[in-house]
Amino acid sequence: MVETRYVEIPPPAGPLDLSRPHFVGICGAGMSALAHLLAGRGAQVSGSDLRMGEAAAALEEAGCRVRSGHDAANTVGASVVVWSSVIDAANPEIIAARAAGVPVAHRSHVLAQLVAEADRSVVVAGTHGKSTATMMLAAAVGHLHPSWVAGAAPAVSVNGRTGSGLLIAEGDESDRSVALYRPDVAVVLNADDDHPETFSGTGDVVGTLTDFAARAKTLVVSADDAGAREVASRVRGHGDTRVVTFGASAGADVRLLSAAPSQAGSTVTVLGLDGERMSWTVRTPGRPAVLASLAAYAAGRVLGERPEVLAAGLSGFAGVRRRMELVGERRGVRVVDSFAHHPTAIAADITTARELGGGRVIVAFEPCGSTRVRVLGARMGAALGAADEVVLLPVRDAVPSSAGPAVPDEIEEAAVGAGAHVCRVDGLASAADAVAALAAPGDVVLTMGVGEVADLGALLLVPADRPLTVV
Template sequence: MKEYKTIHFIGIGGISMSALAQIMLDRGAKISGSDITKSNITDLLEKKGAEIFIGHKENNLKDVDLVVYTSAIGEDNPEYMKASANNIPLMERAVFLGKLMDDYYKSTAIAGTHGKTTTTGMLANIMMNTEIDPTILLGGEYQAMEGNIRLGKKNYFLTEACEYKKNFLNFNPYIGVILNIEEDHLDYFKDIDEIKEAFREFAGKVPSYGFLVSNADDENQKNLYDGLDCNIKTFGIKNNAYAKAVDVKFNPYPSYDLYIEKEKICHVKLKVPGLHNIYNSLAAATCAYISGVANCSIKNGLENFNGTKRRFEYKGNYKSRIIIDDYAHHPTEIKATLDTVSTLTEGNVLVVFQPHTYSRTEKLLDKFAKSFSSAKKVVLIDIYAAREKNDGRVSSKDLVAELKKNQVDAVYMESFEKAAEYLMKNSESKDIIMTMGAGDVYKVGDIITNS
């Protein structure tokens, strides 16, 4: 990427775009970018030397070598249109990230339907305290990194790899990780078979001298990688695996003996709850081990990891109720999180859920309706549209109706304020109130904690 000296980012305030901009600033490139609103992220970029524009206008685009944009940017964007009309090279974010990764001798890309940010955070926490000195791009904020980007000085790059629109096929990682495979992004993929084929293609991007790290307990990955010529290392709990968790206990947080190649490496006590986080930690440990990290560093990195922002994040208290925010927005994630949190309290679990995208809500409605059985009460607020437009085919009220069919006490509230008021009135001491979703539902928790 050294050929690009001046780069403009359309949507520079996004969590991934801002990180890419910071990496290029560190390399000495001249950076400009635009976003709809001013934020802490745009302020930080401005302090680091980027020229920031609020709002998308063709005048924002000056003398640049390259324009980087996200898949959320349409071809009618004025900056995109000007770049196209003036033959300025345009590059989608994932393509840019893939080319950036090629500058590093060893790169690791963490893929999977669930757990990407947490697993990347776990591996980051292991690697940051070693001589590997990685550059890390995280899909969420992590306190130990003071954000979502860490700039290393050596040849190791760590990032998440999203399957949406097959974006991860732009990557050629030395280590490719596939945590799990399930139905999701059904506005793009036809069905689970097409999703599995996309992950198979991603696995095929790992070179013969590289490593594919896969989940031995995931039925959707069984025999999926037959015929690949890279080194395949598996992790799991139930089945035989290269890295295995043995003697698993929950007290209430998970602990286990970590075995690699049938040899006990260490005993691990996690600070993040749930069976799903054992799998995430096994994937991180596998990557670290094949990268040559010492056993004690793997143990310390996993045990000192206390989560990333918006992943089971403690937000505060309200009259002896605990407020937790979680990014879960897929039925499997929701069920796993609620089943886990129900074991951590003497009281009840109350949830306010904001569905993410109309297509996901519509196509997974039946599965969503069966994911909240561990909650005493569920409050639904309006669907977070993200990249989509409301065609009127599905609403949060439809999910309320389906939840009630499954004997879940569910209600719809038309605003954050009313949802917060309902939860405060209908909860008791020792209850846990959870805000769940990938949109801005966390604001409900902010209203409660500030009351």
């Protein structure tokens, strides 16, 4: 989740009837995952959204009934109406459900119930990398045919599925709802200063993730991230939760010995929980993907799975959409898509892009969230400064900001101050023109952000529309 509105999430009056759920905003990442999972269990799933597209088509193929636009009539016959924190309380479907006495539940309460009902459960949390680690764990224990839900889809599938009684889920911290989950295994990848619309700073994020982690039987936690280490320290200070650490730090329970990079990713070697030395291939480039694979391996070992089986599952994992995903290559220019939107993730993905080719790194960046831009904009720009060229799109707002829309002036100033050349554009088409004029053989074009910038790669790779320049 990138930006939400701070909302109070009232608990449901009792167990939810999930036989005929209706999702308001069903095409959203977290909502569609739950819809896929419940449809696979035989539920009669319906939903509505303002934006139809690939997600809606996949849901309909899975047996869900998806309607364009929000209308009170869409909720007729629903056993529960599910909303998320980006949905306004004045939504006509929410109002109609309450007037008709139909239970209305936040998506986090649906997931919390599924976690509680599972035979075994793992919830992956943290500020960055949750989707990748969740999907890697599902692949690592694929022989168990787990059920899973994530905020992004693997390269060859959708973002939720029904399987065995083992449930692997991504936990969203943006609205504090992650603290509702009580899994057998809690995974905390990192704890950074993010979601200023909800949190007052890193310490506040750490507190919420500690509340989540302390309720689990076992905490699998990064030994390399300062915020995650603080979570581990607080959890060790009270309760009976077992703590298992992973990372490159000396003394980590699952310790990274080496990560040899290649054009296709990395070959990773670790020293495991029982002193085993194990290697596997990570097919997504970059250090964040390496560390996500360590988290998945550590969680798999906590579940009791054999090292060689986990390594084989990780090696076969093809990656997650929009997580340093190679969109294509044309005329010697590589186009890679990145979901990064926080300064830490922006810096990491630009570093990775620099390792992919011998030319320049050109970033087309779409900031998201006016509140986030006002608080983190200068840091975003400083991180973007590691690129050679930055094509900067307007700020996209997933939800309205009480202070009004922001402009990316601070981002531009900080990026220029850090050494990048910046070109401001007014939309996707002009961004494609700007990138096409800049790119040359050997360059890596990184399309970055959470909004329509994800469609930029396709524009650049269509010769008839906007051929990449060759010099």
